[in-house]
Amino acid sequence: MADGFHAGRTFGAFLFDMDGTIVNSLAVVNRVWSAWARKHNVADVEEFMRTMHGIRAVENIRRLGLPGIEIEREAEAITIAEMEDVDGILPIEGALAFLSALPEGRWAIVTSAIRELALKRLAAAGLPVPRVLVTAEDVAHGKPAPDCFLLAAERLGVPIGDCLVFEDAPAGIKAAEAAGAAVAVVTATHSHVLETPHPSFADYGRLSLVANEPDGLRFGRAA
Numbered sequence: 001m002a003d004g005f006h007a008g009r010t011f012g013a014f015l016f017d018m019d020g021t022i023v024n025s026l027a028v029v030n031r032v033w034s035a036w037a038r039k040h041n042v043a044d045v046e047e048f049m050r051t052m053h054g055i056r057a058v059e060n061i062r063r064l065g066l067p068g069i070e071i072e073r074e075a076e077a078i079t080i081a082e083m084e085d086v087d088g089i090l091p092i093e094g095a096l097a098f099l100s101a102l103p104e105g106r107w108a109i110v111t112s113a114i115r116e117l118a119l120k121r122l123a124a125a126g127l128p129v130p131r132v133l134v135t136a137e138d139v140a141h142g143k144p145a146p147d148c149f150l151l152a153a154e155r156l157g158v159p160i161g162d163c164l165v166f167e168d169a170p171a172g173i174k175a176a177e178a179a180g181a182a183v184a185v186v187t188a189t190h191s192h193v194l195e196t197p198h199p200s201f202a203d204y205g206r207l208s209l210v211a212n213e214p215d216g217l218r219f220g221r222a223a
Contacts, residue, residue: 015165165182
């Protein structure tokens with residue numbers, strides 16, 4: 001990505017999705033959600049699993065339109081199961097070094113997980129918690145609505161047009177686009193090619209950060 005569309009551009013702040021972007025929680029998500037989908041006789045479990053990433057639990061359940069389902073109760077049960085299972089949660093390669101190099105107050109995490117689950121996964125992956133952490137409870141409308149990214153930019157005091165969003169899932173990419181942010185796509189957990197007009201990269205291992213305060217943040221190529 002450092003040689004792509006965003007090369008040489010300076011940003012006021014970076015906004016990171018969590019799961020699939022800085023944290024690899026794919027094993028947990030697949031275990032919990034596929035078991036839930038089979039239990040509730042979801043017609044096409046494979047298709048559901050392919051399209052559920054990056055979306056809040058309540059919205060994933062609601063869009064299925066399953067009869068007799070208490071959406072809030074099911075979402076709570078799924079969240080509890082996810083919090084109890086941290087086996088296999090890892091940082092995306094290079095994420096710790098990259099995040100640790102960012103100036104305080106110039107980055108945020110914007111996730112569809114609830115705050116308690118987000119903190120648990122960040123701790124399991126050994127990643128820092130930024131001053132601004134926007135979670136599912138903070139917005140009325142989750143991704144692909146732009147609310148979460150707009151709120152993160154507001155809390156950082158940076159115009160959304162000066163922010164670069166790091167995302168991995170279509171719902172999050174659509175949310176960032178709708179917000180008016182630049183987008184970079186992380187492909188570390190992708191099993192299929194994601195068609196996107198945005199620059200993409202596998203992980204943070206080959207990226208370096210140039211922090212030119214107060215001018216902003218930009219990329220360089222790691223030696």
